[in-house]
Amino acid sequence: MQDTLPNPLNDVEVARLRADFPILGRSINGAPLTYLDSGATSQKPSCVYEAEQHFYENFNAAVHRGAHSLAVEATDIFEQARTTVAEFIGAKDNEVVWTSNATEALNLVTYSFGNASAGLGGDAAKRFALGVGDEIVVTELEHHANLIPWQQLAQRTGATLKYIPVDESGALRMDLAGDIITPATRILAFTHVSNVLGTVNDVAALVALARNVGALTVLDGCQSVPHLPVDVKSLDVDFMAFSGHKMLGPTGIGGLYGRAELLDAMPPFLTGGSMITSVSMESAQFLPSPMRFEAGTQRISQVHGLATAVSYLREVGMERIAGWEEYLGERMLTGLSSIDGVRVLGPGLGAARIGTAPFIIEGVHPHDVGQFLDSRGVAVRVGHHCAQPLHRALGVVSSTRASTYLYNTTSDIDALLNAVADVRGYFGVGK
Ligand SMILES: Cc1ncc(COP(=O)(O)O)c(C=O)c1O
Numbered sequence: 001m002q003d004t005l006p007n008p009l010n011d012v013e014v015a016r017l018r019a020d021f022p023i024l025g026r027s028i029n030g031a032p033l034t035y036l037d038s039g040a041t042s043q044k045p046s047c048v049y050e051a052e053q054h055f056y057e058n059f060n061a062a063v064h065r066g067a068h069s070l071a072v073e074a075t076d077i078f079e080q081a082r083t084t085v086a087e088f089i090g091a092k093d094n095e096v097v098w099t100s101n102a103t104e105a106l107n108l109v110t111y112s113f114g115n116a117s118a119g120l121g122g123d124a125a126k127r128f129a130l131g132v133g134d135e136i137v138v139t140e141l142e143h144h145a146n147l148i149p150w151q152q153l154a155q156r157t158g159a160t161l162k163y164i165p166v167d168e169s170g171a172l173r174m175d176l177a178g179d180i181i182t183p184a185t186r187i188l189a190f191t192h193v194s195n196v197l198g199t200v201n202d203v204a205a206l207v208a209l210a211r212n213v214g215a216l217t218v219l220d221g222c223q224s225v226p227h228l229p230v231d232v233k234s235l236d237v238d239f240m241a242f243s244g245h246k247m248l249g250p251t252g253i254g255g256l257y258g259r260a261e262l263l264d265a266m267p268p269f270l271t272g273g274s275m276i277t278s279v280s281m282e283s284a285q286f287l288p289s290p291m292r293f294e295a296g297t298q299r300i301s302q303v304h305g306l307a308t309a310v311s312y313l314r315e316v317g318m319e320r321i322a323g324w325e326e327y328l329g330e331r332m333l334t335g336l337s338s339i340d341g342v343r344v345l346g347p348g349l350g351a352a353r354i355g356t357a358p359f360i361i362e363g364v365h366p367h368d369v370g371q372f373l374d375s376r377g378v379a380v381r382v383g384h385h386c387a388q389p390l391h392r393a394l395g396v397v398s399s400t401r402a403s404t405y406l407y408n409t410t411s412d413i414d415a416l417l418n419a420v421a422d423v424r425g426y427f428g429v430g431k
Pocket of ligand 1: 039040101102103104145146191193194195220222223243254
């Protein structure tokens, strides 16, 4: 994709962007920082935390409460941020609910469905109620955040949890999906992009299978929204979770996209102030979405910071970011595959993926790999990456994962490759 774009990103332009990320100028253990752990959390451009500071210095007040000017201005900033983020993913304003992170967004859906299953929410919520005989389908690729909440929901309701397995390379067994998704399937929850392998799932095919049996679709957009152009309406999913801190935004803020007609019919997850129309000592009536799901004082500066991050991403251009990461990813995968003793996990180069490379080095534990790379200033993630079932399916306990973002350069990839090439020698393995 990189070469076919009219105006692709390149190292010179990325060097200019890097000036917006002061932390990238740091040195670690005497070497320049090579940050290849954006899959865990991204670095932030200074405009993001300056926006938060500007908010606190000029507008700080609780939103949707009080008639004083600061409260009105803070509410405008809060709701303008919702519009910015909604536009970014192709949603309407009332279809974006603020949460702490993607984990909370996914729990919101499962707890709401659990409440519907317990009879809360009246007739409108009956369509979300699950019970014995109903099926929830996930995939073997899932991050624990899109697996455990569904396990818990199945346990609470008596529904059955099924999954679409991966093959030995980690590719989703789409050939089996049509049999696993049946007329009893009520929910299909799956990740857009694997956080371990970086591979992009065929959303259209999976959504078509779900629609065919009338199941709702829940997409984990944690690793796609930061890296690829994502439009929820063309993806045609019912829900999508995302995390702000992985897309240049602050920690503590994420979101749930949901079709308005679904969100408005779902029972609330958290209850309390700011989400009601009327309350008696016995019961309460709830506002429509999104406030129905935004109980209590909100994360106002974080929301503003996230909207600033989104504006930054839009200015650079999501197509260009995706193209650049495709280039970096290919360089990383090709380079790693050519190093003796390195096994790259996941399907080969032809698969659609973001700039993420998981690998193991024969004879060296990933934690040792991580520490050695750190001694060269290279920051990567090691462990099971909150995806134990996937690692098990790949026949490994843990792995090392290098993951890129728009601010990585060709030299970052080369620093990784040079350091990886020295690992086995350092540990005296394979001599
Ligand atoms: C695919 C995927 N889903 C969900 C999550 C959970 O995100 P958070 O910890 O921000 O809630 C992550 C984080 O790594 C992820 O990569």
